Amino acid sequence: MGKKLTLPEPKEISYDHLANLRMSELPKDGLAILNVPAPTSCKYLNVQARNHTDVYIFADVTFVAPLIDREQFLKRIQLSFPSPVSVPKEPSGFATYQTYTFENGDLLQVNIDVNLELSDRPEIFVVDALSPLVVALHRMSDTIPKAFICHASEDKPTARSIALALRDMGATVWIDEWEINVGESIVEKVNAGLEECSHLVLLLSSHSVNKPWVRREFSAALMGQLSERRVTVLPVRLDESKPPKIIEDIKYADARISVYNAIEQLRQVLFPIEAPNQALKPTELA
Numbered sequence: 001m002g003k004k005l006t007l008p009e010p011k012e013i014s015y016d017h018l019a020n021l022r023m024s025e026l027p028k029d030g031l032a033i034l035n036v037p038a039p040t041s042c043k044y045l046n047v048q049a050r051n052h053t054d055v056y057i058f059a060d061v062t063f064v065a066p067l068i069d070r071e072q073f074l075k076r077i078q079l080s081f082p083s084p085v086s087v088p089k090e091p092s093g094f095a096t097y098q099t100y101t102f103e104n105g106d107l108l109q110v111n112i113d114v115n116l117e118l119s120d121r122p123e124i125f126v127v128d129a130l131s132p133l134v135v136a137l138h139r140m141s142d143t144i145p146k147a148f149i150c151h152a153s154e155d156k157p158t159a160r161s162i163a164l165a166l167r168d169m170g171a172t173v174w175i176d177e178w179e180i181n182v183g184e185s186i187v188e189k190v191n192a193g194l195e196e197c198s199h200l201v202l203l204l205s206s207h208s209v210n211k212p213w214v215r216r217e218f219s220a221a222l223m224g225q226l227s228e229r230r231v232t233v234l235p236v237r238l239d240e241s242k243p244p245k246i247i248e249d250i251k252y253a254d255a256r257i258s259v260y261n262a263i264e265q266l267r268q269v270l271f272p273i274e275a276p277n278q279a280l281k282p283t284e285l286a
Contacts, residue, residue: 075170152208
């Protein structure tokens with residue numbers, strides 16, 4: 001049998017101490033990078049940078065979540081770890097992710113193999129080379145948004161399209177036809193949905209702007225936003241009807257061009273894709 005290739009043990013360095021180190025300047029045995037900022041759902045994280053024949057970074061990442069949250073959590077994983085992804089500033093580097101899912105009792109375990117290929121990028125700073133992984137972990141750190149879809153019955157097809165799209169992104173979505181069953185109190189279910197939501201998606205149209213119950217829903221959410229900074233109102237304009245005065249200064253998502261345009265604008269709010277602040281403090285892993 002052939003002898004298995006083993007790489008030497010890398011030296012250790014904290015993510016906060018990478019400074020201006022370049023991939024080409026890595027020590028012969030490479031570096032194990034500690035304290036990369038990670039969410040509490042990340043139970044294991046092994047990150048290594050190598051300049052051994054090829055220039056690359058690899059990481060083993062393990063997330064754990066309640067099995068009851070399986071579908072939602074896997075959507076969050078898919079959104080956070082898309083593949084392939086270009087390393088910033090140049091098109092030659094790229095990141096790939098291989099995901100493995102296991103069920104253990106009432107827990108869901110997701111293992112991800114991360115490979116950041118940088119053979120054509122030896123002069124890139126290590127901290128920049130790590131950015132796809134750090135951004136992915138940052139997205140996993142965000143609280144899962146809970147969106148309440150406020151709409152008139154005449155706008156149900158559009159409301160349903162938006163609800164399905166937001167759910168597919170990984171959000172928790174409240175829409176009446178999914179949440180209110182025959183025999184249940186509409187008022188109680190609506191109030192419970194409003195109480196738990198983080199975002200109220202308000203569909204503005206000639207059908208909805210003058211309906212008293214629609215006004216009550218978004219007024220309650222707006223008061224929550226102003227008093228406790230708890231609920232964010234996200235207006236979606238469906239036609240040329242004038243928005244109510246109480247929210248006329250809030251920027252709206254524009255579905256007049258297309259519903260898909262509005263959905264993308266909502267995604268940018270609910271699931272922003274941006275680099276994390278480098279001043280973020282590392283989260284101690286369990």
